[in-house]
Amino acid sequence: MSRTIPIFPAAALPPASADQPLEFHTSPPLSLYVHIPWCVQKCPYCDFNSHEASGTIPERQYVDALIADLQAALPLIWGRPVLSVFFGGGTPSLLSPAAIDELLAAFRALAMLAPEAEITLEANPGAVEAEKFAGFRAAGVNRLSLGIQSFDDDHLQALGRIHGSAEAKRAAALAAEHFERFNLDLMYGLPGQTLAQALSDVDTALAYAPPHLSCYQLTPEPNTRFAAFPPPLPEADLCADMQEAIEARLATAGYLNYETSAFARLDRQCLHNLNYWHFGDYLGIGAGAHSKLTLHDRVLRQMRWKHPPTYLDNGAAGQWLQEDRQVEAADLPFEFLMNALRLADGFAPSLFERRTSRPLAAILPQLRAAADDGLLSIGPERIAPTARGRRFLNVLLERFLDTGT
Missing domain, CATH: 3.80.30.20 (tm_1862 like domain)
Structure with a gap:
């Protein structure tokens, strides 16, 4: 099993709340x-x-x-x-x-x-x-x-x-x-x-x-x-x-x-x-293309019209989007992890807060439990799936479906 290395001392853990407004200080790539x-x-x-x-x-x-x-x-x-x-x-x-x-x-x-x-x-x-x-x-x-x-x-x-x-x-x-x-x-x-x-x-x-x-x-x-x-x-x-x-x-x-x-x-x-x-941003154009875009106070997900003739007809009228919604703050941690934990190198702890506007404290209990089960390796510079965590990625991700943020 992987040894858990504390990222923050317990007294320094910031509070986590689903009501905390989103605030992004830098735009993702x-x-x-x-x-x-x-x-x-x-x-x-x-x-x-x-x-x-x-x-x-x-x-x-x-x-x-x-x-x-x-x-x-x-x-x-x-x-x-x-x-x-x-x-x-x-x-x-x-x-x-x-x-x-x-x-x-x-x-x-x-x-x-x-x-x-x-x-x-x-x-x-x-x-x-x-x-x-x-x-x-x-x-x-x-x-x-x-x-x-x-x-x-x-x-x-x-x-x-x-x-x-x-x-x-x-x-x-x-x-x-x-x-x-x-x-x-x-x-x-x-x-x-x-x-x-x-x-x-x-x-x-x-x-x-x-x-x-x-x-x-x-x-x-x-x-x-x-x-x-x-x-x-x-x-x-x-x-x-x-x-x-x-x-x-x-x-x-x-x-x-x-x-x-x-x-x-x-x-x-x-x-x-x-x-x-790395949970960066992307603008998708064309029939059925998806976008994920970070603004200063929210994250948007969009989808263009899927069927090519419908995309062309609606686009001609200036209506490119079939769906346009704001991602709930409570959903951002899982969406981030669903992407970042596919990587062998995982992610830097600081990236989590930059991409989600949520404190890492919000998911530390789940991170530590996954590390105790040999699914994650946790350190001050890097959080990454172990070989076992990569093999059973869905099992690992299930730990974060309800983060309580």
């Missing part, structure tokens, strides 16, 4: 998320806001809408530098390089896009998208995230992917050719997959020397085809063996498992996602 909602085909495991493109996507109309959406949101982010941009989907690589170039030019003109900002674009390994990689790089994208999922034709077919192994390998090679920073997405626990096959996918990915890898277990999510018609998946014990073997293989190859499903070489972590996990 700010990222921009851009949602591109179309895919060639909806994958049976996907629960993201994605829609099959029937014919040509309305690129011109959508680019104009994204720029107008950002313009409408500017009063909420005046004076704040944008440290990262992430084009997610859907399949953002369905857009043309010219469209991405136009959007990035507009972002620089309208918002304070930092000169060194990380700019990520998600892409699929289909031949048409892969041929655009050089154009995306020239447009200003400096990081590519490639949805490989598997290098095995049978497993790709079982996942409903439109690409095959040869296209996946070609796309990975092109990503390595055009981008210094790129990520390869892999999934394990696939229908009929063996441990050896899961490791073979990892070894194939390593041949392209990706600076970053994401490895997720396939989990049928509600409202997906796999949830309605579950495929025959490997047993839980085998999936656990796959996870441990993948983590060991990547550690040997020099990758740091810095977040639950994310692995990176030194200084190649995804800065955009790190901002999420």
Whole structure:
């Protein structure tokens, strides 16, 4: 079990109250998320806001809408530098390089896009998208995230992917050719997959020397085809063996498992996602995009209209938001921990108060109880999940569902 090191002497613990008003003295780092909602085909495991493109996507109309959406949101982010941009989907690589170039030019003109900002674009390994990689790089994208999922034709077919192994390998090679920073997405626990096959996918990915890898277990999510018609998946014990073997293989190859499903070489972590996990702020534009924005006395959560035609129609009338609400002060500690405890390094104690406007004293009893159970390591500079806490993250987080703040 981890030894608990006192952070504050008992007499110095500040009072905690749900009635205490929120007061934020500094703004968190700010990222921009851009949602591109179309895919060639909806994958049976996907629960993201994605829609099959029937014919040509309305690129011109959508680019104009994204720029107008950002313009409408500017009063909420005046004076704040944008440290990262992430084009997610859907399949953002369905857009043309010219469209991405136009959007990035507009972002620089309208918002304070930092000169060194990380700019990520998600892409699929289909031949048409892969041929655009050089154009995306020239447009200003400096990081590519490639949805490989598997290098095995049978497993790709079982996942409903439109690409095959040869296209996946070609796309990975092109990503390595055009981008210094790129990520390869892999999934394990696939229908009929063996441990050896899961490791073979990892070894194939390593041949392209990706600076970053994401490895997720396939989990049928509600409202997906796999949830309605579950495929025959490997047993839980085998999936656990796959996870441990993948983590060991990547550690040997020099990758740091810095977040639950994310692995990176030194200084190649995804800065955009790190901002999420550090409970930073993000403005989301595009159909179904979510935002979390900190003002001086409150935290806002927003969601744009989800269905693309509804987003475009309402946006044309100046009504971009489907939901706009203030986060309750009592909910902020759990929301912070739900993100920060995904990180292997956890968080600095001072970050909790900066992001939640609540004293750390509000959760010290739960922190200490979790440390006594071997789920947390607590020190004056860092609060982080132990190996056991990372393995049973949901159990750890349940300790903080009712903090009494």
